[in-house]
Amino acid sequence: MQKHTDREYESELETLRERVLLMGATVEQLIGAALDAFERRDVALAQQTIENDDQIDHLEVEIDRLCLRILALRQPVASDLRFITMSLKLVTDLERSGDLAVNVSERVVELGSFPSMPAHELICRMGSLAQGMLRDALDAFVTGDALKAQAVAERDNSVDALYEQLFPELGAIMRADPESVESATRLQSIGKYVERLADHATNIAEMVVFMVRGQDVRHGFEVARVGRR
């Protein structure tokens, strides 16, 4: 009987892991499409992306429910408990990343075609960095690789550095050509969304470190292991 329950418990955990991975993959895809649409000024692709985040919202609700169910019916401890509580938090970051992908796409639709400019390239570079960070954070989650996760968190600085270049860049364009204000402010928004995408990837990476090591690396504090007393 105990064995049977153990197997059920294992399979619930496995289902949870699969759903989180599916949600991660779906969000990655949405972000990839939104950034592609931006890079290629592809309004049709952007439009498609906007309509595509329903599945993400459903997955978030489903994962939350699964977590609560496991917490209520089993008594997970140690690494299982950290995995479940991490999943609860992680889906929030994933869901908001999906929203940001939609926001990027909305701005791409509004932009339509716009002239080539250094700011566009700058944002594309930020985008591919942020995408890489999310991919590696999710990889680290799958493989339980705390070192990889920690490296992701450190890459956030490169995105922030590019983001800081963006404002004077766009400011100069707007001052030189007041007609460019409409498109420049939209580029600014996209830059901001991408910067936040990188922040969400960082949050996820930090949670992976916590999940694997039982150590809290947020805000520079280290917190002793819990759930193993």
Add this chain to the structure above:
Amino acid sequence: MQKHTDREYESELETLRERVLLMGATVEQLIGAALDAFERRDVALAQQTIENDDQIDHLEVEIDRLCLRILALRQPVASDLRFITMSLKLVTDLERSGDLAVNVSERVVELGSFPSMPAHELICRMGSLAQGMLRDALDAFVTGDALKAQAVAERDNSVDALYEQLFPELGAIMRADPESVESATRLQSIGKYVERLADHATNIAEMVVFMVRGQDVRHGFEVARVGRR
């Protein structure tokens, strides 16, 4: 013996509730100060605010730890379980709201003094709406008032409506006077931060509804109660 454990458990839950409330009050105060600094163009107050969010970061880590501890050592079910998992998620929104307050203050410092304009008033109005939403969401959390929480979530639309007025407003200013680009883009950023503050308050409010009713109101789905089977 059982009674003793029950009392300990109750006191752990009480501590958790207190810490969450303290964190909420601290974040509210920080946001209040940042918005005051913006309204009165008070660079000194803004500067003070920037240095004040360490306590919030500490509280987040402490609350997460408390939640994990209770989940690991007790077997909370039903409303207690929902309260604990909600706390785990809620602190993320509170912490990011604190970060946004700091971001507002940073832009206020950069702005220094700037001329009166309708956009400034518009953002102040958004700010007081967002502040009210957070206050009411936290009140609803304390009193377990799902109706009040639901009303908060509905108020997010008013903030979004003001936010939409902001962009054409600032766009017109920048086109008319290219010298205003520096300050107008900062006002735009502050508008965006305030809009996100309202989003976080909405998230918290939706979690309160879930905590009280065991119903998921996010994304327009209703999800059956869990943790009571």
